[in-house]
Amino acid sequence: MQKSDDIQNLIKALSKIQGFGNRSAIRATINLISNREEKIAPLIEALNNVYNNIKTCPICGNFDTVVPCSICQDEKRNSKIICVVSDISSLWAMERGNIFDGKYHITGGILSAINGIEPDDLNLASLKNRVINENVEEVILALPATIDAKITSHYIINLLKDTNVKITELAHGVPLGGELDYLDEGTIGEAIKQRKLI
Ligand SMILES: [Zn+2]
Numbered sequence: 001m002q003k004s005d006d007i008q009n010l011i012k013a014l015s016k017i018q019g020f021g022n023r024s025a026i027r028a029t030i031n032l033i034s035n036r037e038e039k040i041a042p043l044i045e046a047l048n049n050v051y052n053n054i055k056t057c058p059i060c061g062n063f064d065t066v067v068p069c070s071i072c073q074d075e076k077r078n079s080k081i082i083c084v085v086s087d088i089s090s091l092w093a094m095e096r097g098n099i100f101d102g103k104y105h106i107t108g109g110i111l112s113a114i115n116g117i118e119p120d121d122l123n124l125a126s127l128k129n130r131v132i133n134e135n136v137e138e139v140i141l142a143l144p145a146t147i148d149a150k151i152t153s154h155y156i157i158n159l160l161k162d163t164n165v166k167i168t169e170l171a172h173g174v175p176l177g178g179e180l181d182y183l184d185e186g187t188i189g190e191a192i193k194q195r196k197l198i
Contacts, residue, residue, distance in 0.1 A: 011026055057069035061108060077102060077103060081137065081138045083139075089181040108122050110151075119155060128160060139168070141153050142192075167197070168197050171192075
């Protein structure tokens, strides 16, 4: 049986979402079409709102409806400490449970020789500018515990070397290859509290 173009297009669009293979896309498509009112209508509305209202913060890289994002704008937060994370899901993980009251910087990935990701592909130069212009006193590296992330950390340490900023990294508790997103608040909180000077 040939699926209609409309169905085929939806499967194709869904299969482009990270973590969705073709089979998940087919399953989701059937589930959506079978529950049209209950699932498709709110999905259209949510997608529309996100498409129209969400912007990327030019300072830290977070997603928000306001620019700069509400974290960067929050004067109650300590702007002398910047926590460097690789992606937005890590930032959101740190934000769960109000563990950290500084600001963030999202690198937008980690360096990878295999995937051809070089320093210019990441938001690293802007980190140095922030450290200098905002008189930042401490940079906390909260990158995943992978070899590529270690290489990225070394690159950042080298990049910030002449700024004299204090650089720390999360303490043990972040599992090897594990990402912040998978950790509970208690583990993240301990990893921040016991962070080590580099
Ligand atoms: Zn921001």
